Amino acid sequence: MPLKALPRLLRIHSARFQRRAVFLIGGVVVGGGAAAMALLADAAQSEFRKTLQLSPYLPLVLTPLGFALSVYLTRRFFPNSQGSGIPQVIAAREFDDQADRQKLVSLKIAFGKILLTLLGLLCGGSVGREGPTVQVGASVMFEAGRLSPRRQRGWILAGASAGVAAAFNTPLAGIVFGIEEMSQSFELRTSGLILGTVIAAGVTSQALLGDYTYFGTTGAVLHGWRDWACVPMCGILGGLAGGLFSRLLIAMARGLPGQLGALIKANPIAFAAACGFLVGLCGVASNGVTYGTGYQEVTALLHQHGGPGQGFGVFKFIATALSAISGIPGGIFSPSLAVGAGLGANVAAFLPGATLEAVIVLGMVSYFTGVVQAPITAFVIVTEMTGNHAMIMPIMAAAFIAHWTSKLICPQGIYHALARNFLSLGAARGSH
Incomplete structure:
Protein backbone atom coordinates (compact mmCIF):
# COMPACT_ATOMS: atom_id res chain seq x y z
CA MET A 1 0.00 0.00 0.00
CA ALA A 38 -41.70 4.79 32.02
CA LEU A 39 -41.09 5.93 35.59
CA LEU A 40 -42.68 9.33 35.00
CA ALA A 41 -45.70 7.74 33.30
CA ASP A 42 -46.25 5.46 36.30
CA ALA A 43 -45.99 8.45 38.61
CA GLY A 210 -34.21 -4.25 35.67
CA ASP A 211 -34.69 -7.27 33.41
CA TYR A 212 -38.43 -7.82 33.40
CA THR A 213 -41.28 -9.18 31.29
CA TYR A 214 -43.72 -6.35 30.53
CA PHE A 215 -46.90 -8.16 31.62
CA GLY A 216 -45.22 -10.83 33.71
CA THR A 217 -44.70 -14.42 32.60
CA THR A 218 -47.61 -16.66 31.71
CA GLY A 219 -47.22 -20.32 30.78
CA ALA A 220 -50.80 -20.75 29.55
CA VAL A 221 -51.26 -23.10 26.59
CA LEU A 222 -54.21 -24.24 24.48
CA HIS A 223 -55.77 -27.56 25.47
CA GLY A 224 -59.17 -28.67 24.20
CA TRP A 225 -61.29 -27.74 21.21
CA ARG A 226 -62.70 -24.70 23.04
CA ASP A 227 -59.24 -23.18 23.33
CA TRP A 228 -58.42 -23.81 19.66
CA ALA A 229 -61.81 -22.46 18.58
CA CYS A 230 -60.77 -19.18 20.19
CA VAL A 231 -57.93 -18.72 17.67
CA PRO A 232 -60.17 -17.90 14.67
CA MET A 233 -62.77 -16.22 16.90
CA CYS A 234 -60.24 -13.83 18.42
CA GLY A 235 -58.56 -13.31 15.05
CA ILE A 236 -61.79 -12.35 13.31
CA LEU A 237 -63.24 -10.24 16.13
CA GLY A 238 -59.92 -8.56 16.85
CA GLY A 239 -59.35 -7.82 13.18
CA LEU A 240 -62.82 -6.34 12.73
CA ALA A 241 -62.60 -4.19 15.87
CA GLY A 242 -59.03 -3.09 15.14
CA GLY A 243 -59.88 -2.25 11.54
CA LEU A 244 -62.87 -0.21 12.72
CA PHE A 245 -60.66 1.69 15.18
CA SER A 246 -58.07 2.45 12.47
CA ARG A 247 -60.68 3.53 9.95
CA LEU A 248 -62.20 5.92 12.50
CA LEU A 249 -58.83 7.52 13.28
CA ILE A 250 -57.92 7.89 9.61
CA ALA A 251 -61.30 9.47 8.79
CA MET A 252 -61.04 11.92 11.67
CA ALA A 253 -57.46 12.87 10.77
CA ARG A 254 -58.50 13.64 7.20
CA GLY A 255 -61.50 15.64 8.40
CA LEU A 256 -65.17 14.80 8.40
CA PRO A 257 -67.26 16.19 5.53
CA GLY A 258 -69.92 18.84 5.94
CA GLN A 259 -70.66 21.28 8.73
CA LEU A 260 -69.62 18.88 11.50
CA GLY A 261 -66.13 18.50 10.05
CA ALA A 262 -65.82 22.25 9.59
CA LEU A 263 -66.95 22.85 13.16
CA ILE A 264 -64.38 20.41 14.57
CA LYS A 265 -61.61 21.90 12.46
CA ALA A 266 -62.48 25.44 13.54
CA ASN A 267 -62.65 24.57 17.26
CA PRO A 268 -59.92 22.00 18.03
CA ILE A 269 -59.57 22.94 21.69
CA ALA A 270 -63.30 22.77 22.36
CA PHE A 271 -63.45 19.44 20.50
CA ALA A 272 -60.61 18.10 22.67
CA ALA A 273 -62.50 19.16 25.80
CA ALA A 274 -65.64 17.38 24.55
CA CYS A 275 -63.61 14.22 23.93
CA GLY A 276 -62.13 14.52 27.41
CA PHE A 277 -65.59 14.79 28.96
CA LEU A 278 -66.68 11.61 27.15
CA VAL A 279 -63.51 9.84 28.30
CA GLY A 280 -64.46 10.86 31.85
CA LEU A 281 -67.94 9.41 31.33
CA CYS A 282 -66.38 6.12 30.19
CA GLY A 283 -64.30 6.10 33.34
CA VAL A 284 -67.31 6.74 35.57
CA ALA A 285 -69.36 4.05 33.82
CA SER A 286 -66.54 1.48 34.09
CA ASN A 287 -65.61 2.21 37.72
CA GLY A 288 -62.38 3.90 36.68
CA VAL A 289 -60.70 1.05 34.78
CA THR A 290 -60.44 2.79 31.39
CA TYR A 291 -58.04 5.57 32.37
CA GLY A 292 -54.35 5.42 31.51
CA THR A 293 -52.35 2.79 29.66
CA GLY A 294 -54.37 -0.23 30.80
CA TYR A 295 -51.23 -1.96 32.10
CA GLN A 296 -52.65 -2.80 35.54
CA GLU A 297 -55.92 -4.11 34.14
CA VAL A 298 -54.19 -6.40 31.62
CA THR A 299 -51.84 -7.73 34.30
CA ALA A 300 -54.80 -8.46 36.58
CA LEU A 301 -56.64 -10.29 33.78
CA LEU A 302 -53.62 -12.34 32.75
CA HIS A 303 -52.82 -13.45 36.27
CA GLN A 304 -56.43 -13.64 37.50
CA HIS A 305 -56.02 -11.05 40.23
CA GLY A 306 -59.56 -9.72 40.00
CA GLY A 307 -59.98 -8.41 36.46
CA PRO A 308 -61.83 -5.23 35.47
CA GLY A 309 -65.07 -6.92 34.35
CA GLN A 310 -66.75 -7.94 31.10
CA GLY A 311 -67.43 -4.40 29.86
CA PHE A 312 -63.78 -3.38 30.08
CA GLY A 313 -62.88 -4.05 26.44
CA VAL A 314 -65.77 -2.00 25.03
CA PHE A 315 -65.28 0.96 27.37
CA LYS A 316 -61.52 0.91 26.80
CA PHE A 317 -62.09 0.89 23.03
CA ILE A 318 -64.31 3.98 23.26
CA ALA A 319 -61.99 5.83 25.67
CA THR A 320 -58.93 5.09 23.52
CA ALA A 321 -60.67 6.18 20.31
CA LEU A 322 -61.79 9.44 21.94
CA SER A 323 -58.31 10.11 23.30
CA ALA A 324 -56.75 9.42 19.90
CA ILE A 325 -59.07 11.65 17.87
CA SER A 326 -58.91 14.49 20.39
CA GLY A 327 -55.48 15.57 19.16
CA ILE A 328 -53.55 15.13 22.41
CA PRO A 329 -50.09 13.53 22.26
CA GLY A 330 -50.19 9.89 23.34
CA GLY A 331 -49.79 6.40 21.94
CA ILE A 332 -52.18 3.56 21.20
CA PHE A 333 -49.87 0.56 21.75
CA SER A 334 -50.64 -0.21 25.40
CA PRO A 335 -54.33 0.80 25.25
CA SER A 336 -54.77 -1.45 22.19
CA LEU A 337 -53.27 -4.38 24.04
CA ALA A 338 -55.67 -3.62 26.90
CA VAL A 339 -58.67 -3.55 24.55
CA GLY A 340 -57.52 -6.88 23.10
CA ALA A 341 -57.21 -8.39 26.58
CA GLY A 342 -60.78 -7.34 27.31
CA LEU A 343 -61.92 -8.84 24.01
CA GLY A 344 -60.15 -12.10 24.85
CA ALA A 345 -61.87 -12.21 28.24
CA ASN A 346 -65.24 -11.77 26.49
CA VAL A 347 -64.49 -14.63 24.06
CA ALA A 348 -63.41 -16.89 26.94
CA ALA A 349 -66.67 -16.11 28.77
CA PHE A 350 -68.60 -17.09 25.62
CA LEU A 351 -66.90 -20.53 25.68
CA PRO A 352 -66.98 -21.74 29.31
CA GLY A 353 -64.08 -24.05 30.01
CA ALA A 354 -61.63 -22.20 27.74
CA THR A 355 -58.26 -21.33 29.29
CA LEU A 356 -58.71 -17.68 30.25
CA GLU A 357 -55.05 -16.58 30.21
CA ALA A 358 -54.41 -18.18 26.82
CA VAL A 359 -57.48 -16.61 25.23
CA ILE A 360 -56.57 -13.20 26.66
CA VAL A 361 -53.16 -13.46 24.95
CA LEU A 362 -54.92 -14.36 21.68
CA GLY A 363 -57.23 -11.37 22.09
CA MET A 364 -54.28 -9.04 22.69
CA VAL A 365 -52.38 -10.07 19.57
CA SER A 366 -55.53 -10.12 17.43
CA TYR A 367 -56.79 -6.64 18.26
CA PHE A 368 -53.30 -5.12 18.22
CA THR A 369 -52.72 -6.62 14.77
CA GLY A 370 -56.10 -5.35 13.63
CA VAL A 371 -55.10 -1.82 14.59
CA VAL A 372 -51.51 -1.62 13.33
CA GLN A 373 -51.75 -4.26 10.56
CA ALA A 374 -48.21 -5.45 11.30
CA PRO A 375 -48.76 -9.12 12.22
CA ILE A 376 -45.11 -10.11 12.67
CA THR A 377 -44.42 -7.16 14.97
CA ALA A 378 -47.62 -7.93 16.89
CA PHE A 379 -46.93 -11.57 17.64
CA VAL A 380 -43.27 -10.90 18.47
CA ILE A 381 -44.23 -8.08 20.88
CA VAL A 382 -46.94 -10.12 22.62
CA THR A 383 -44.71 -13.18 22.86
CA GLU A 384 -41.85 -11.18 24.38
CA MET A 385 -44.14 -9.20 26.67
CA THR A 386 -45.74 -12.31 28.19
CA GLY A 387 -42.74 -14.63 28.01
CA ASN A 388 -45.04 -17.29 26.52
CA HIS A 389 -43.14 -19.10 23.77
CA ALA A 390 -45.26 -22.25 24.05
CA MET A 391 -48.14 -20.47 22.29
CA ILE A 392 -46.18 -18.95 19.43
CA MET A 393 -47.98 -20.94 16.71
CA PRO A 394 -51.56 -20.07 17.78
CA ILE A 395 -50.44 -16.48 18.42
CA MET A 396 -49.06 -16.29 14.88
CA ALA A 397 -52.23 -17.81 13.44
CA ALA A 398 -54.48 -15.36 15.30
CA ALA A 399 -52.29 -12.43 14.18
CA PHE A 400 -52.49 -13.32 10.49
CA ILE A 401 -56.24 -13.99 10.65
CA ALA A 402 -56.69 -10.58 12.30
CA HIS A 403 -54.51 -8.94 9.66
CA TRP A 404 -56.55 -10.31 6.78
CA THR A 405 -59.82 -9.44 8.52
CA SER A 406 -58.71 -5.91 9.36
CA LYS A 407 -57.85 -5.27 5.71
CA LEU A 408 -61.52 -5.85 4.85
CA ILE A 409 -62.51 -2.92 7.06
CA CYS A 410 -59.48 -0.68 6.63
CA PRO A 411 -57.38 -1.38 3.52
CA GLN A 412 -54.63 1.01 4.65
CA GLY A 413 -52.32 0.56 7.60
CA ILE A 414 -53.07 3.25 10.17
CA TYR A 415 -49.55 4.63 10.61
CA HIS A 416 -48.75 4.91 6.91
CA ALA A 417 -52.20 6.35 6.16
CA LEU A 418 -51.72 9.03 8.83
CA ALA A 419 -48.17 9.67 7.63
CA ARG A 420 -49.59 10.76 4.26
CA ASN A 421 -51.17 13.76 6.00
CA PHE A 422 -47.73 14.99 7.05
CA LEU A 423 -46.22 14.15 3.66
CA SER A 424 -48.94 16.14 1.90
CA LEU A 425 -48.14 19.16 4.05
CA GLY A 426 -44.53 18.96 2.93
CA ALA A 427 -45.59 18.61 -0.70
CA ALA A 428 -47.89 21.61 -0.37
CA ARG A 429 -45.03 23.75 0.98
CA GLY A 430 -42.84 22.63 -1.89
CA SER A 431 -45.40 23.68 -4.49
CA HIS A 432 -45.46 27.30 -3.35
Missing part, protein backbone atom coordinates in the same frame (compact mmCIF):
# COMPACT_ATOMS: atom_id res chain seq x y z
CA PRO A 2 1.46 3.41 -0.93
CA LEU A 3 2.18 5.54 2.10
CA LYS A 4 0.35 8.48 0.56
CA ALA A 5 -2.90 6.45 0.71
CA LEU A 6 -2.58 5.87 4.45
CA PRO A 7 -4.01 9.24 5.63
CA ARG A 8 -7.07 8.75 3.44
CA LEU A 9 -7.70 5.25 4.86
CA LEU A 10 -7.28 6.57 8.39
CA ARG A 11 -9.83 9.30 7.72
CA ILE A 12 -12.32 6.77 6.31
CA HIS A 13 -11.95 4.37 9.24
CA SER A 14 -12.03 7.22 11.74
CA ALA A 15 -15.30 8.50 10.25
CA ARG A 16 -16.82 5.01 10.37
CA PHE A 17 -15.74 4.56 13.98
CA GLN A 18 -17.22 7.92 14.96
CA ARG A 19 -20.51 7.11 13.24
CA ARG A 20 -20.78 3.74 15.00
CA ALA A 21 -19.88 5.30 18.33
CA VAL A 22 -22.60 7.93 17.90
CA PHE A 23 -25.15 5.20 17.07
CA LEU A 24 -24.28 3.35 20.28
CA ILE A 25 -24.27 6.51 22.39
CA GLY A 26 -27.59 7.49 20.83
CA GLY A 27 -28.98 4.08 21.78
CA VAL A 28 -27.89 4.63 25.37
CA VAL A 29 -29.62 8.03 25.42
CA VAL A 30 -32.82 6.56 23.93
CA GLY A 31 -32.78 3.72 26.46
CA GLY A 32 -32.28 6.13 29.33
CA GLY A 33 -35.05 8.37 28.03
CA ALA A 34 -37.43 5.41 27.69
CA ALA A 35 -36.69 4.33 31.26
CA ALA A 36 -37.27 7.84 32.57
CA MET A 37 -40.50 8.13 30.60
CA ALA A 44 -48.49 10.44 36.52
CA GLN A 45 -51.02 7.61 36.59
CA SER A 46 -50.51 7.19 40.32
CA GLU A 47 -51.25 10.87 40.89
CA PHE A 48 -54.39 10.63 38.77
CA ARG A 49 -55.62 7.63 40.78
CA LYS A 50 -55.27 9.74 43.92
CA THR A 51 -57.78 12.20 42.46
CA LEU A 52 -60.25 9.33 41.97
CA GLN A 53 -60.08 8.70 45.71
CA LEU A 54 -61.38 12.23 46.28
CA SER A 55 -64.32 11.67 43.93
CA PRO A 56 -64.95 9.29 41.00
CA TYR A 57 -66.71 12.19 39.24
CA LEU A 58 -63.71 14.55 39.35
CA PRO A 59 -62.51 13.41 35.87
CA LEU A 60 -65.67 14.90 34.37
CA VAL A 61 -63.97 18.26 35.02
CA LEU A 62 -60.28 17.36 35.17
CA THR A 63 -60.08 15.31 31.96
CA PRO A 64 -61.76 17.87 29.65
CA LEU A 65 -59.58 20.66 31.05
CA GLY A 66 -56.45 18.52 30.67
CA PHE A 67 -57.30 17.59 27.09
CA ALA A 68 -58.01 21.22 26.18
CA LEU A 69 -54.73 22.38 27.74
CA SER A 70 -52.78 19.63 26.00
CA VAL A 71 -54.15 20.50 22.55
CA TYR A 72 -53.54 24.22 23.15
CA LEU A 73 -49.91 23.57 24.13
CA THR A 74 -49.45 21.17 21.22
CA ARG A 75 -50.71 23.64 18.64
CA ARG A 76 -49.06 26.70 20.20
CA PHE A 77 -45.63 25.39 21.18
CA PHE A 78 -45.11 21.82 19.90
CA PRO A 79 -46.80 21.41 16.51
CA ASN A 80 -46.62 17.90 15.00
CA SER A 81 -46.30 16.25 18.41
CA GLN A 82 -49.94 15.12 18.47
CA GLY A 83 -50.98 11.47 18.50
CA SER A 84 -48.60 8.55 18.83
CA GLY A 85 -45.80 10.14 16.81
CA ILE A 86 -45.14 7.07 14.65
CA PRO A 87 -46.77 8.59 11.51
CA GLN A 88 -44.52 11.63 11.92
CA VAL A 89 -41.44 9.41 12.05
CA ILE A 90 -42.52 7.51 8.92
CA ALA A 91 -43.08 10.80 7.10
CA ALA A 92 -39.74 12.18 8.31
CA ARG A 93 -37.94 9.23 6.71
CA GLU A 94 -39.65 9.96 3.40
CA PHE A 95 -38.64 13.62 3.22
CA ASP A 96 -35.40 14.60 1.54
CA ASP A 97 -35.36 18.13 2.92
CA GLN A 98 -33.80 18.55 6.37
CA ALA A 99 -36.13 21.43 7.24
CA ASP A 100 -39.19 19.27 6.58
CA ARG A 101 -37.75 16.47 8.69
CA GLN A 102 -36.96 18.82 11.55
CA LYS A 103 -40.61 19.83 11.75
CA LEU A 104 -41.48 16.22 12.61
CA VAL A 105 -38.47 14.98 14.61
CA SER A 106 -36.36 17.28 16.78
CA LEU A 107 -35.27 17.70 20.38
CA LYS A 108 -37.96 20.36 20.86
CA ILE A 109 -40.65 17.94 19.68
CA ALA A 110 -39.16 15.17 21.85
CA PHE A 111 -39.39 17.40 24.92
CA GLY A 112 -42.97 18.38 24.09
CA LYS A 113 -43.89 14.78 23.39
CA ILE A 114 -42.71 13.62 26.80
CA LEU A 115 -44.29 16.56 28.64
CA LEU A 116 -47.68 16.33 26.93
CA THR A 117 -47.93 12.53 27.03
CA LEU A 118 -47.43 12.76 30.78
CA LEU A 119 -50.09 15.48 30.92
CA GLY A 120 -52.50 13.16 29.10
CA LEU A 121 -51.90 10.41 31.66
CA LEU A 122 -52.10 12.89 34.53
CA CYS A 123 -55.62 13.92 33.49
CA GLY A 124 -56.92 10.41 32.73
CA GLY A 125 -56.42 10.01 28.98
CA SER A 126 -56.47 6.48 27.59
CA VAL A 127 -53.03 6.77 26.02
CA GLY A 128 -49.73 4.91 26.07
CA ARG A 129 -46.11 5.97 26.28
CA GLU A 130 -44.61 3.48 23.80
CA GLY A 131 -45.58 5.21 20.54
CA PRO A 132 -44.33 8.56 21.86
CA THR A 133 -41.05 6.89 22.80
CA VAL A 134 -40.65 6.02 19.10
CA GLN A 135 -40.86 9.71 18.12
CA VAL A 136 -38.56 10.66 20.99
CA GLY A 137 -36.00 8.02 19.94
CA ALA A 138 -36.18 9.09 16.31
CA SER A 139 -35.74 12.74 17.34
CA VAL A 140 -32.65 11.94 19.40
CA MET A 141 -31.05 9.99 16.56
CA PHE A 142 -32.04 12.66 14.01
CA GLU A 143 -30.08 15.24 15.97
CA ALA A 144 -27.16 12.83 16.27
CA GLY A 145 -27.40 12.11 12.53
CA ARG A 146 -26.55 15.67 11.58
CA LEU A 147 -22.99 14.34 11.44
CA SER A 148 -24.01 12.25 8.42
CA PRO A 149 -27.06 13.85 6.77
CA ARG A 150 -26.97 11.55 3.73
CA ARG A 151 -27.85 8.60 5.99
CA GLN A 152 -30.61 10.36 7.91
CA ARG A 153 -33.19 7.69 7.05
CA GLY A 154 -31.04 5.09 8.78
CA TRP A 155 -30.52 7.28 11.84
CA ILE A 156 -34.25 7.91 12.22
CA LEU A 157 -35.06 4.23 11.71
CA ALA A 158 -32.51 3.24 14.36
CA GLY A 159 -33.99 5.68 16.88
CA ALA A 160 -37.55 4.49 16.24
CA SER A 161 -36.59 0.81 16.59
CA ALA A 162 -34.61 1.51 19.75
CA GLY A 163 -37.62 3.35 21.17
CA VAL A 164 -39.86 0.28 20.83
CA ALA A 165 -37.19 -2.04 22.19
CA ALA A 166 -36.55 0.11 25.26
CA ALA A 167 -40.19 0.99 25.95
CA PHE A 168 -41.44 -2.61 26.03
CA ASN A 169 -38.13 -4.27 27.00
CA THR A 170 -38.53 -6.29 23.79
CA PRO A 171 -35.33 -6.01 21.72
CA LEU A 172 -36.43 -8.47 19.03
CA ALA A 173 -39.73 -6.64 18.60
CA GLY A 174 -37.83 -3.37 18.15
CA ILE A 175 -35.87 -4.85 15.27
CA VAL A 176 -38.94 -6.42 13.65
CA PHE A 177 -40.92 -3.18 14.07
CA GLY A 178 -38.19 -1.25 12.27
CA ILE A 179 -38.20 -3.70 9.36
CA GLU A 180 -41.94 -4.41 9.01
CA GLU A 181 -43.61 -1.15 9.97
CA MET A 182 -41.12 1.71 9.77
CA SER A 183 -39.13 0.86 6.65
CA GLN A 184 -41.13 -2.04 5.16
CA SER A 185 -37.79 -3.40 4.00
CA PHE A 186 -34.44 -4.46 5.42
CA GLU A 187 -31.85 -1.80 4.76
CA LEU A 188 -28.56 -3.62 4.45
CA ARG A 189 -26.37 -0.53 4.76
CA THR A 190 -27.71 0.42 8.16
CA SER A 191 -28.89 -2.94 9.54
CA GLY A 192 -25.80 -3.52 11.67
CA LEU A 193 -25.91 -0.04 13.15
CA ILE A 194 -29.65 -0.36 13.83
CA LEU A 195 -29.01 -3.62 15.70
CA GLY A 196 -26.28 -1.92 17.73
CA THR A 197 -28.56 0.99 18.61
CA VAL A 198 -31.41 -1.34 19.64
CA ILE A 199 -29.06 -3.41 21.81
CA ALA A 200 -27.59 -0.29 23.44
CA ALA A 201 -31.08 1.07 24.17
CA GLY A 202 -32.31 -2.27 25.52
CA VAL A 203 -29.29 -2.78 27.75
CA THR A 204 -29.59 0.76 29.14
CA SER A 205 -33.31 0.33 29.85
CA GLN A 206 -32.70 -2.99 31.59
CA ALA A 207 -29.85 -1.53 33.64
CA LEU A 208 -32.14 1.25 34.89
CA LEU A 209 -35.42 -0.66 35.29
